[in-house]
Amino acid sequence: MLEELKQEVCAANLLLPAYHLVTFTWGNVSGIDREKGLMVIKPSGVPYEELTPEKMVVTDLEGNVVEGDLNPSSDTKTHVELYKAFPELGGIVHTHSPNATSWAQAGRDIPCYGTTHADYFYGPIPCLRVLTAEEIEADYERNTGLLIVNEFRRMNRKMLEVPGCLCTNHGPFSWGKNPKEAVHNAVVMEVCAEMATKTELINPKVQPAPQCLQDKHYMRKHGPNAYYGQKKQ
Amino acid sequence: MLEELKQEVCAANLLLPAYHLVTFTWGNVSGIDREKGLMVIKPSGVPYEELTPEKMVVTDLEGNVVEGDLNPSSDTKTHVELYKAFPELGGIVHTHSPNATSWAQAGRDIPCYGTTHADYFYGPIPCLRVLTAEEIEADYERNTGLLIVNEFRRMNRKMLEVPGCLCTNHGPFSWGKNPKEAVHNAVVMEVCAEMATKTELINPKVQPAPQCLQDKHYMRKHGPNAYYGQKKQ
């Protein structure tokens, strides 16, 4: 069942330690089969060196396990809420990568200080408020997903133009058209977080990059007339 | 004698360089056989690349060598005082890992700024006062252990809920139900120390994570209704 997607999701999970985004089991990647309405996600607490496609867990879009002997990631409900709300998403990642997590702990949006950021994220990477005691108590992981959904709608920002966010006192989530792209965006967020910290140390009065430069870089990669890279890649 | 424990302690010691927690020989791990009342610990000053289970040193709970040709770690008496006071401990680690040591040198508790920390440490990681000249002169390593014992009792904090601390101007100690778990907690402390430093650079006015979020994350991993990971793991 969903063998190809399981392989894809397993491979994307293994990119997390390869890109130094996780310590121990602190991260997870999922993918979705939109036709079948099923999600494939990392099992909870399983070390990356033991991951195989067969160990991936299949759930429905309420987070119920449909196939698999292991418990799915404890963040499963966060993933399903995002998939349900945004049909453009094909892969989701959560990590505790140190630089992005430090910005989440600091409770600040990551400003767009340069083209590295603008090449992938259109505008600042938002840091969403911490959940209330009631939200945490009632259904923590689902409410984390609903917060992301509601805040992106409220801010009127498009998920694939801003393919990630921070949750205050917690860490980063990212996403993309497929699991691999979601991991790619997690790496970008981590690098941009590291550079934003250093940028502010070097110049405490620094301002975001001019909007025209942000537009240029985002559009040359993602706009209708994009010319970065090779065709069809 | 204690072959299995020697293997376990040797393997745990070798995790220290694998996780980049030590330079040269600056760290040690011990384990205990509660039935026999014997501790197994790294020999002093022996490079990690030369460690084998046979080189581990067996001591009694006063720190006297019971088996082994080599001197035990110079921190032996610190370890035994902790084992004697807290029967729940099965493994102890001391390192000079750079980020945790920097907090120890700075003489500050590591605040709980997020869920990475709250997943393993309930509340701030305490930084204990420096020993007095008399305590250092009289019996330095034993008094280091007694300080940890007395301070955790005075603060009324449970050793397995706060599985590590800092000693001012010195470095981190951590512990767990067994040697491997003690190393795991040493890694967590190092990562949380690194992120806490960055968090304060990004937002000098940052406050600790809300208590309800700390409770949620600690409890979902360690509480009576824990649901993180797989059963029996």
Place this chain on the structure above:
Amino acid sequence: MLEELKQEVCAANLLLPAYHLVTFTWGNVSGIDREKGLMVIKPSGVPYEELTPEKMVVTDLEGNVVEGDLNPSSDTKTHVELYKAFPELGGIVHTHSPNATSWAQAGRDIPCYGTTHADYFYGPIPCLRVLTAEEIEADYERNTGLLIVNEFRRMNRKMLEVPGCLCTNHGPFSWGKNPKEAVHNAVVMEVCAEMATKTELINPKVQPAPQCLQDKHYMRKHGPNAYYGQKKQ
């Protein structure tokens, strides 16, 4: 066609990940055949692990592809403007290396704080102004090259004495007598950027190194009586 130069440019591109200067495809190296008036450059968006000499793209000095199935780097026009203006250049590099990029994002010249810097760069590494909206809109990559050309001429600084610069809100460019030397200078810039940040954290009132020390180190490596290294190397 230009087989030797393609090999040289491909090898220099592969040094970028080897020296940890790039994430993903965020960098490119070019070389030039002055006799033929042709440039060889990395193809756009191709992962480093897939690079081979055959995939290198040959362009003329207007940036038109002369040979190669792939699109050349999106920064091609920046490279050609530099080669056209400065006949002493044999190789050019652009990366988003994190420390140099952080200084670019901060919009500051990197001061010469020591001999590591002075051994390769004579004086501060300049950070050039951000392009205007008009310059970005009209011909972004070509205008980036023209800015570097005009600013170095205006500052009356020699390209091979100051073999690199920063573009505000973007990142570093470097160059040299050949592609390998250009990469060498990119590494030096990254290391000097990292150390300059730390230097200012350690001493916020630090001043640049005395001019006589800068002169001594630059000259013992690059002056008419240079005595560093081996003859003819």
Place this chain on the structure above:
Amino acid sequence: MLEELKQEVCAANLLLPAYHLVTFTWGNVSGIDREKGLMVIKPSGVPYEELTPEKMVVTDLEGNVVEGDLNPSSDTKTHVELYKAFPELGGIVHTHSPNATSWAQAGRDIPCYGTTHADYFYGPIPCLRVLTAEEIEADYERNTGLLIVNEFRRMNRKMLEVPGCLCTNHGPFSWGKNPKEAVHNAVVMEVCAEMATKTELINPKVQPAPQCLQDKHYMRKHGPNAYYGQKKQ
């Protein structure tokens, strides 16, 4: 000639990249044969991956080449002045390791903030003044050595108790009873420099470790009643 010492010096040089203390060729190690009055040192500007014992250069204690086809390190005269003044030295190292160099660039002594430092360096690691224009002009490398000699005598500090120093705007030198120990001390200095920077970021008002703690740690490793490590090691 001096085959054993050449092997020892070559091996010690190769430890520099292994411990991440050097970029490119930015470092050198020497050793001395006191009976013969000859020094063995790395050749200048030769990449570490090409180093072999046969390429080491033998000089007398004025820095004249006695054997070897290659030029000796450009810092040769600094090394010989130290050997001439201090008969207890058996090995000397110079690097541009980034954290120690940042303190040198900042022009500050590295305070002793903890036991990691106190285990090897008795008291702060001194940062020596920058040379005058006259000293640089007249005989730069020899005057660097003479400065270290004169300053350690003026401060009345023993070379083997303070086995390293910083030269302002330049970088660290370290030494020991033999080349390997000198490299060991270079690593310690780099780690202590990194942690001192972080310590001050975490607590800008931090004070050095109490003298009694510094004494205890230095003496338990190096005093007459030292008990760290194994006998005769």
